[in-house]
Amino acid sequence: MSHALPFNIMIVGQAGRLQYEALIFAASLRTFSPDFRGKLLVAEPQPGPKWPRDPRMSGDIKDALTALGAEIRPFQSVYFGHSYPYGNKIEGLQILPAEQPFVFFDTDTLITGDLTRVPFDFDRPAASMNRGPTWPVEELYWPGYTAIWKSLYDGFGLDFESSLDLAQPDEYWERYLYFNAGWFFGNDPAAFGKLFTEYAVAIRDDPPPELVIQPLDPWLDQVALPLVIHALGGGRPDAGLRGLDGAVTCHYRALPLLYARGRDTQITALEEVTAPNKIKKLLKQYEPMKRMIYQGRGHKVRAMFDRAALPRHEKALRNKIKAAGFWMR
Structure with missing residues (x-):
């Protein structure tokens, strides 16, 4: 329904x-x-x-x-x-x-x-x-997560305390x-x-x-x-x-990352929707899509990784793809 x-x-x-x-x-x-x-x-x-x-x-x-x-x-x-x-x-x-x-x-x-x-x-x-702990960035003289986020809530007259996940420890990024x-x-x-x-x-x-x-x-x-x-x-x-960023949507960000870590169903979906000639003709105008989707480079990237044992950090994924000369965006 x-x-x-x-x-x-x-x-x-x-x-x-x-x-x-x-x-x-x-x-x-x-x-x-x-x-x-x-x-x-x-x-x-x-x-x-x-x-x-x-x-x-x-x-x-x-x-x-x-x-x-x-x-x-x-x-x-x-x-x-x-x-x-x-x-x-x-x-x-x-x-x-x-x-x-x-x-x-x-x-x-x-x-x-x-x-x-x-x-x-x-x-x-x-x-x-x-997401990950991308912001705020831990710096040598920074005031910490609580001080930074609280300053923003206070600045706009918002209640900071009720935004916290109290199951997470103080000064751990997921608390905020x-x-x-x-x-x-x-x-x-x-x-x-x-x-x-x-x-x-x-x-x-x-x-x-x-x-x-x-x-x-x-x-x-x-x-x-x-x-x-x-x-x-x-x-x-x-x-x-949970279907978002799950079974219903995939925020792939860059095609090499999708081919490296995407589920088989996601790769199949990508290749199904990009197969019709009317769409293929247009996407081939863009070199990364031409090479990744239509010339097989995506599957070369995919063959480089074991989906059951991917690197913990995306940077390692990117670096390995770049070292092989396959990075495109």
């Missing part, structure tokens, strides 16, 4: 790699979630002072996305743009219909199951837990609300986008003193996101959402 509440999906599409990933996303959504009845909206940044080059997608890709049922909606970059392209997911939320439930996905995501069966509680926003921004959802993209923009711009332009030695590029979206979700009454995703 499909999930009763309809919702919209947003991804970002722009010139370069993302437009080809958007095509794979749209094709996989149509193939593996045929009962999806909401809108797939592709947020496309427009030329302007924040973009030294035209960020718009090519016409043939737009036509293919439209043929797959996607709607392309333009938006203007006011606060971010070329200097922080991750800001597209923040400012792009304005293209979504207000007061309609939404799910955002990073464009480098493959749909492998029925999204309509995922029991989203849109009144309780959440985001991906497929922290997400991967690869997917997130809520019941009103206008309210979500307004807070996300407000918090991210404030953290970038006027960070609390506790953040003085902390890097915010590329982590700014993941620093602001927990604050937004907490402010809107959300928190960590419950067990019902």
